[in-house]
Each structure stands twice: as structure tokens, then as C-alpha cells.
Amino acid sequence: MSQYPSESFSVVVVTGLSGAGKSTALNVFEDLGYFCVDGLPAAMLPKLVALFLGKDSKHRGLALGMDLRQHEFLDQWNDAVQELAAKGIVVRVLFVEATVDAIMRRYATTRRPHPLESDERGLEQALAKERALLAPLRRDAELVLDTSSFSIHDLRRQIQERFGAKEHAGQGMRVHVMSFGFKYGAPAEADLVFDLRFLPNPYFVPELRPMSGKDAPVADYVLDSETGRTFKARFLDFLLYLLPLYAAEGRYRVALALGCTGGRHRSVALAELAYATLHDAGYSVTLEHRHFDLG
Structure with a gap:
């Protein structure tokens, strides 16, 4: 028996632009039966996956939220993915994004600072820098969702169609x-x-x-x-x-x-x-x- 998760056990990383709906997407994965962790350092990804190796988990998979608030995120991400790939484990990436106008409206509502904002860099500049930094992850993502006009139901449908188990109709409900x-x-x-x-x-x-x-x-x-x-x-x-x-x-x-x-x-x-x-x-x-x- 393989020591690694079976094909029915997915390892999904949810990432993307801040304010595009990453936390909401993780809530959907949790409802679908995934074990969810938000803010996990990329370097910890192989260690967390290892906890599930060879175990008969009641969870359908792992869904992990990651973003640029973590120091040296991109370097750690590349190392983690290569380490898992060497063990035959494929990490599936969901990338969420939205238009600048949509994200700025959301930040105006929540009044939270963007992780890349600073005294020298405003919100619009922070969004542009974040989009550029995350371009490699977006390019390699299995699914890119533009949530600009999404409701929670739209987002749920998209995730269920791609990441929900297909063995039985309605299993995610x-x-x-x-x-x-x-x-x-x-x-x-x-x-x-x-x-x-x-x-x-x-x-x-x-x-x-x-x-x-x-x-x-x-x-x-x-x-x-x-x-x-x-x-x-x-x-x-x-x-x-x-x-x-x-x-x-x-x-x-x-x-x-x-x-x-x-x-x-x-x-x-x-x-x-x-x-x-x-x-x-x-x-x-x-x-x-x-x-x-x-x-």
C-alpha cells in the first residue's frame, strides 16, 4: 500500500490576490469535507501533508490558504512543491483574483490594510505589486477564478465542480x-x-x-x-x-x-x-x- 495520499485525497493550495475571496473559498472547502488551514507558511506544507500520509483520514483532502504576508513566500513555495513532487504528491492550486476596482471596493468596506501597503505604497500600487509577484503561481494554477462579480453561491459552484468528489451526486451537500x-x-x-x-x-x-x-x-x-x-x-x-x-x-x-x-x-x-x-x-x-x- 502506498504511503502517500490516494488520488481521492487532494492537496489544494488556495492563493491569489488579497481581497479576492481566499478566505471565503477556504470556507467552501471546509464545507466540502477538506481539512483547512489558513496562513500556513509554505515551508510547512510538506510537514502537514506528511501528517496525513498512510492514514485513513475522514477528510476528503487538505485545503491550505497561503499568501504574500509570509516572509520569503515564493522561495519557500518552490522548495515545498519540489519536495512533494519528489514523493509523487501533486499540489493543486486554486488562484483567486478580481479587478482592481472590485478589490478596492472590498477594502473600503472592510477597512483593513493590504499586506503590501506601506507609507510609500498605496493600495492601488500594492495590488499591482502583488499581482506581479504572484504571476508565477497564477500561471501554474489548475483553476483561476475572477471573483469580481461572484456571489458566494457562484464561488461555491465553481469549487464544487472542480474539487468536489464526483462519485455521488450531491455528496458535497x-x-x-x-x-x-x-x-x-x-x-x-x-x-x-x-x-x-x-x-x-x-x-x-x-x-x-x-x-x-x-x-x-x-x-x-x-x-x-x-x-x-x-x-x-x-x-x-x-x-x-x-x-x-x-x-x-x-x-x-x-x-x-x-x-x-x-x-x-x-x-x-x-x-x-x-x-x-x-x-x-x-x-x-x-x-x-x-x-x-x-x-
Whole structure:
């Protein structure tokens, strides 16, 4: 077995012009499951990669933010890339840039100084010097993004298309499935809420009342009724149609809330089914029964 990261484990360096969106891009990588570090000295790159060698990491890859605020950045960068290349490790570079006008507007909003500004050099001159210094990295970058007119959703889509795993549709998006009881209140963070109180209620069946939607007799009573079977098929078909559209739009998280009266029977049964279906479809999905012990 190779001691180096597999092809599915990427080492990505995010760099570019200050104010062009490097920190925002790193946030997108973090949402995609990358281990992210900002401001890493270039000389430390091989050492950090070495920490992941031969390990079964839960992360999809490393995403590292680097810029000219580091002393001797370009010399250290060249040495680090050559050292990793000698070990068979390819560093993928994402370079973000924007027009002078766009960056100057952003600096006017944040009121932070540019790293190359000084008493003798104003912002516009600092931007020109930075662009010239980073020209070699831009030339070698796998992807150059001009973020002048980008929204966060535009940036997310571009990064997901190039650096997100392709094995499963929507894998870069997380789906959180919740069951809840309306008598205790719907979850405020839910993006989609479904009221399941039209389904047959096991609470009124004495032998089923002590059980929950996790138990097969309850799930069968709720979902194998005539109404349950029809709704189940249409509901799952709707989810598998809708979620890829959210993922394509650059969404990184969707909270799905399924509610019944007490949050113990009907909502739990469908939440368990939705979780299993989405997991099998390749989504990163979590499950929460919010009012299970109260219902």
C-alpha cells in the first residue's frame, strides 16, 4: 500500500490576490469535507501533508490558504512543491483574483490594510505589486477564478465542480433529517417541513402505542397503509429529484423536518426511511429525533 495520499485525497493550495475571496473559498472547502488551514507558511506544507500520509483520514483532502504576508513566500513555495513532487504528491492550486476596482471596493468596506501597503505604497500600487509577484503561481494554477462579480453561491459552484468528489451526486451537500412533534414546536432551522399528521396514527392502537417509529410494527402500520404507500413513494421520489437541484445551486446544507403530533411514531418512521434512502443514494446525511423521548 502506498504511503502517500490516494488520488481521492487532494492537496489544494488556495492563493491569489488579497481581497479576492481566499478566505471565503477556504470556507467552501471546509464545507466540502477538506481539512483547512489558513496562513500556513509554505515551508510547512510538506510537514502537514506528511501528517496525513498512510492514514485513513475522514477528510476528503487538505485545503491550505497561503499568501504574500509570509516572509520569503515564493522561495519557500518552490522548495515545498519540489519536495512533494519528489514523493509523487501533486499540489493543486486554486488562484483567486478580481479587478482592481472590485478589490478596492472590498477594502473600503472592510477597512483593513493590504499586506503590501506601506507609507510609500498605496493600495492601488500594492495590488499591482502583488499581482506581479504572484504571476508565477497564477500561471501554474489548475483553476483561476475572477471573483469580481461572484456571489458566494457562484464561488461555491465553481469549487464544487472542480474539487468536489464526483462519485455521488450531491455528496458535497449535507442533509440533516429531523423528526419532531408539532405539540413541542417545529425546528426553527428547518429548510423543508412536512406535516405527517394525515398518516394513520399508531398512538390509538393500544399494542403499538408503547412502541416507536423505529419498531417495524409501527413503521409497517404507518407506511404500508394505502395512504402511507402512496405518500412514501411520492415523497422519496420528490426528495431524490429536489436535492440534486439544491446541490447544483451550491447549497452545502439542507435541514429536512418531518413532524407528527408527538414526534415518536409517524415522523420517526418516515425519518428513518428518509435517512436510509439518502444514505444509500450517496448523500452525507445525519439523523435526529428531536422529541423522541417527549412524545
